[in-house]
Amino acid sequence: MNTPSFNELEAHEHFAKAINAEVWALLELDRRTAEQAERMVHAVHASCYHWLQVGTPMHRQRAEWLAARVYADLGLGEPALRHARRCLQLTDEHAESMEDFDLAYAQEGMARALAASGELDQARMYREAAESAGGRIADDEDRSIFQGDLTGGDWHGLG
Numbered sequence: 001m002n003t004p005s006f007n008e009l010e011a012h013e014h015f016a017k018a019i020n021a022e023v024w025a026l027l028e029l030d031r032r033t034a035e036q037a038e039r040m041v042h043a044v045h046a047s048c049y050h051w052l053q054v055g056t057p058m059h060r061q062r063a064e065w066l067a068a069r070v071y072a073d074l075g076l077g078e079p080a081l082r083h084a085r086r087c088l089q090l091t092d093e094h095a096e097s098m099e100d101f102d103l104a105y106a107q108e109g110m111a112r113a114l115a116a117s118g119e120l121d122q123a124r125m126y127r128e129a130a131e132s133a134g135g136r137i138a139d140d141e142d143r144s145i146f147q148g149d150l151t152g153g154d155w156h157g158l159g
Helices: 008-027 034-054 057-073 077-093 100-116 120-135 140-151
Strands: none
Touching: 008 034, 008 057, 034 057, 057 077, 057 100, 077 100, 100 120, 100 140, 120 140
């Protein structure tokens, strides 16, 4: 029997990163088949699972954000809200270990989840909070990336 050349924690980290990249590739598609959408949902949960094994609270927060984004992008409000709320909770509970953009993304994720749920008034409030937090991102490149993410994607009727 062959002994693996990696330990379990290294495997979890490898798969968390690799699957996360696959989710992003699927999210960035202009059009997705039903099979690709299903693959994206399964992949985001697999990535979350692996981050739960080896990640910090920051990794878990970002994994929850990505799950919220996937579900919001697919127009599935209830699971998007569940993951967005968990993302906000982790952001609050572990504020000291978050980057300045993590709060902006958590609020953006909640805004998208609410918009996907048809709660446009609440979504607008969170989007405004995300815009405000995004304006306070210190690093120019990080702020620019966030602004691009904030203005992109489907906002489900939120102008």
